[in-house]
Amino acid sequence: MSDNNTTSTATALVDRHSNNRRKRLSAGLTVTSKVFIRSRNGEPMKIVREHYLRNDLPCNSQKCDKNCKDLYAINNSSPILSSEPDKLLNGAPHYVILDANIILHAIDLLENPICFHDVIIPQTALEEVRNRSYPVYTRLRSLVGNDGSSTTEDESKRLIVYHNEFSEITYVERLDTDRESINDRNDRAIRKLCSYYAKHLETTGIKIVFVTNDKDNKLKAIKNDGIQAVTLAEYIELLPNADEIRDLVPQLESPAASTSKDDIIQEEFTYPEYYSTSRILGGLQNGTLYRGNIQISEFNFLEGSISLPNFKKPVLIVGAKNLNRSFNSDQVVVELLPKSQWKAPSSMALDSEHFDVGDNPDLDDVGGNENDEEMIITDKERRLLVQDAIQQQNSNKLFPTARVVSITRRSWRQYVGQLVPSSIDKQNPNGVQNCFVLLMDTSLPKIRIKTRRALQLLNKRIVVGVDSWPSNYKYPLGHFIRELGEVESAQAETEALLLEHDVEYRPFSKKVLDCLPPEGHDWKAPVNLQDPEALRKDPLLSKRVDLRDKLICSIDPPGCVDIDDALHAKQLNNGNWEVGVHIADVTHFVKPNTALDMEGASRGTSVYLVDKRIDMLPMLLGTDLCSLKPYVDRFAFSVIWELDQETADIVDVKFMKSVIKSREAFSYENAQLRIDDPQQQDDLTLGMRALLKLSKKLKKKRLDAGALNLASPEVKVHMDSETSDPNEVEIKKMLDTNSLVEEFMLLANISVARKIYEAFPQTAMLRRHAAPPSTNFELLNEMLQIRKKMSISLESSKALADSLDRCVDQNDPYFNTLVRIMSTRCMMAAQYFPSGQYSYDDFRHYGLAVDIYTHFTSPIRRYCDVVAHRQLAGAIGYEPLDLTHRDKRKMEIICKNINKKHRNAQFAGRASIEYYVGQIMRDNHSIETGYVIKVLNNGIVVIVPKFGVEGLIRLENLTDDLSTSEFVEDQYKLSFKNKNSGEMRDVYVFDKLEVEVKSILDPITNKRKAQLLLR
Known part of the structure; x- marks a missing residue:
C-alpha cells in the first residue's frame, strides 16, 4: 500500500x-x-x-469588555461568569480554574454552595476526569450541564467548561515525546488557558486563581507564566469564609509531608506496598496475578473473597495485611498464596465495631501491632480467634487464599457514620482534632478525619468522604462533608440509608421538569384518534388502536398510585380467550436523549421505602399522566393473546400502542373478594375469574417446566395514618390474585423478549438468571444431610424445584420455607444484559425456567422497561428505534448501571424496613419463635419470621463460662453452659428456638437494631 x-x-x-x-x-x-x-x-x-x-469561543464572562459579546449570537448562548464574582480576603474579585486532580478529590467541595463560585473547568481536565472516574465525571456534568456551558440549579455557582482543546488561542501541541509526557502536556495546556484568561480579563480587574496540588505544575505556573497558583488548602485560606470551609477540605497532601505535632507518629504498622504498574501488567499477562472485585464477608470484616475464572471456589483473602487497604467492591489485583497457607472460611463473627474504638487517632492510628488479632477488644475473643485458626488448619474445607497487591479501581463514595466519642478530646472543643468516624456499614474500617466541630457533631449522623489510605496508616484518611441530623431521627436515618445505598433522592432539576407536557395535570388523551388537530400534534396517533371498549381493570397493592399495568379477558366465539395486558405508555412522554430520559436512565429504578417512594420519573408522569388510573383515558402499550381455553397455550399474540380506559382499580384483597363473591356475575368479574383460572394453568406449566418457588422473609410495616409513626409489623400475605397478576406479567415479558430479540438480535434488552454453581449449595446441602438426611439436587431447575418440595419436616410447617429462604441466598443474581453479550443458551432465566425473558411491564418504575418499550415499538414498526438502543456498547453501559441501581434499591428497601421494625420494638420486647440458620465459633445466627429480622446471638450472651463452650464444625453444633439455667446445652443449625426480641441502640454505632437473646 x-x-x-x-x-x-x-x-x-x-x-x-x-x-x-x-x-x-x-x-x-x-x-x-x-x-x-x-x-x-x-x-x-x-x-x-x-x-x-476555532477562534470564536467566548470567554463567558459578563464583565468582558472585548469582542466576546459578538460571539454569543453566533453560539446561541449568553455569558455565565459573574461580573461581580466573590472577593478574596485582599478584596480582589476572582475566577477559579481547577486541574483534574482537584476536581477528582474535591468534588464534594465543588458541589457545596458555600464555596467555588465562578469556576472555569478546562476541557483538558474534564476529559481526564472522565477517563479516571466516570462517577465523578457525571457529578461534574450535573454541575455544568451536558453542553459544558450551562450552570447548576444553584444560580450562585456558575460553573463553565472552556473548550481549550478546540480554541486556536489555547490549544497546545505535544512536544517531542522524549521530552514531554502526556500529563506534562495537559498541565501546560491548562496553564496556557490560565494565561489566556488572565490577559483577556486584565482590564476588568478580575483575577484568575489556578488551584492545583501538583507542586511542579504550581511552580511552573508562578515562575514561567506569572499565574497566581495555589494549593487547595491555600485557596481556602484566601477566602473570607475560610472558617466555614476548613473542615470540608479533603486531606490531599501526603501525610509524610505534614509537620503538624498531631501527625508526628511512629511508623510501627505498615501495609505492604502495592506492586508497580509494569509488574501488575506482566503478572496479569503471564497468569501469576488475577484481577476481580473483592467482597468483604458480612460476618467477618477481616475476611474477603474474590471470584476468579477457572477457580471453582472463591479465593479467600484473610487478615488486614492481606486485604491491604481494600474496601468492599474495590477492583483489586491479587497474588495466590502457597497451598500451605490455604484456609477454611472463618467460623468467627467479627465486625469493625470490635476494633478498639478508644484508640487515640493522633497517637495510635499508625502505631500498632502487626497481628490482626491484637485489634480485637477482649481476651475471650482473642482465645476464640486462636481456636478458630486451629480449626481452619484442621478443616477439610480448605479454600485457596491470596493477598491484594494492587487496587486498580476504588469503590469509594460518600459514607454515613458518626464520630466515636472516645476519640474526641473534650478539653479542646474548638481546636483542630483528629477523630474517628465509625461507618454505618460495619464491614468497613473507621475513617480518620480532621475537624474543628467535634463536640457539635457528636450524636449526629454525618457524611464523610475518603481521601487516601497511606501504607503507614492503619485506617484511611477522609474529610467531613455535611451532617444529616440527630441519630435516630426519621429524616436523618432515611437520608442516611439512601446515601449508603447510592440512591438519588434530590428533587428533579428544572431541565428535567421542562420536558414534561406543558398542559401538566390537564393533559388528556384525544377522544378521536383521527382528529386532524390531534394528528398534527402527534402524527403517530393514527397508529394507535382504540381499546376503550375493553373491560379493563388493574390489580395492585393497597394504596398504589403509580399503576403500571392493567388486564382484560374476553371469551371469543371459538371458545378461546382473548387476554390483554396493558402497560403504561411511558415512552410517549419520555423521549430518547432528553434530560428527562437521561435522569431516568441514571436513577434506573424507583425505590420503595416504608414511609416514602423515591421516583424514577417525576410524579406528574408516575402518579397521573402515565398511571393507568380508572375512569380516564390513558395511552398504553398492549400485548393481546388468544389463549387456548383448556391449556392456556398461546394461539396468537399481537403488540400495539393503544388507548384504554380502565373500569376499576382493585387492591389484591378487593379483587379476591369480588372473584370469590358468587353474587357478582357482571362481565368484568367474569373476566377476572377467567384470568384466575388461566393463570393457574400457566403457573402449573411453569412449575412443571422447573420454575422455582423460592422465598424471602418479607414483612410489611404499617404506619399510623395520622402521626405517620410505625405501629405494626405483619408477614406479607399472598392471595390468588397476586399470582394472577404475576403470571400474566411473566407471560407478557416472555412474549416481548422474543419479539425484540427477533428484531434486534445484538441489542435487545433482556434479563438472564444464571444457574448456580454447585459450590454455592455445598454448605446448605451438607447442613441438610447432617441434620435432616435431606439434600438439594442441582442437575436442573426442575430437579432443584422438586428437591425443595421434598424438604419437609412433618413437625414444623415453617421448615420448608426456611430451606427456600436459605436456597434463595445460594442463587445467582438475575441481570439485565443486551442480547449480543451472550450466546442464546446463556439467555436462560433459571428461576423462571424460560429460555428468554425481559422486563416490560413496569416502565413507570424501571428504566429497563422503558428501553424494552422503545425496542418493541421499533420491532412492530410503530416508530424508528433510537441509535442508543441499537449500539451494543452503549446498551452494555445502560445495563451495568440499572443492574447496580436495581440491587441498591432492594438493599435500601430492606434497610428501611429494618429501621422501622426497630422503632416499633424500641419500647417493648417479646418472646418469639426463631430458627438457627448459621452456627459459628462465637455465636449463632437466628432468623425470626414474625419480624423478618435475623441477628447474631454472641457466645458471651449465651454463657458466662466460655471455657465450657465447644464448636463442633462437622455437626454444625455449638455447646455451652446456658447462662439462664446453668446446664449444658447443644444448639444445632435448623433448631427451632424461643428468643427474646428487643430493640437496642448500639452504644458504639448509634444504630438501632434488633437484639436477640436465647430464652
Missing part, C-alpha cells in the same frame, strides 16, 4: 468534510493535521486525523 493511501475511515472523513472545509476556514477555523503510519496484516497504512481549531 502506497504512502498516499489512507484508511477507508480517514478517506470517508475527508470526503464528508471536503465541501465544508473551505467554509470552516472562512468562518475563522484553522485545521491541524496529524499523520500516523500503522501496520495492518503487514501492510503500511497512513491515517490522517484533522483537528479543527
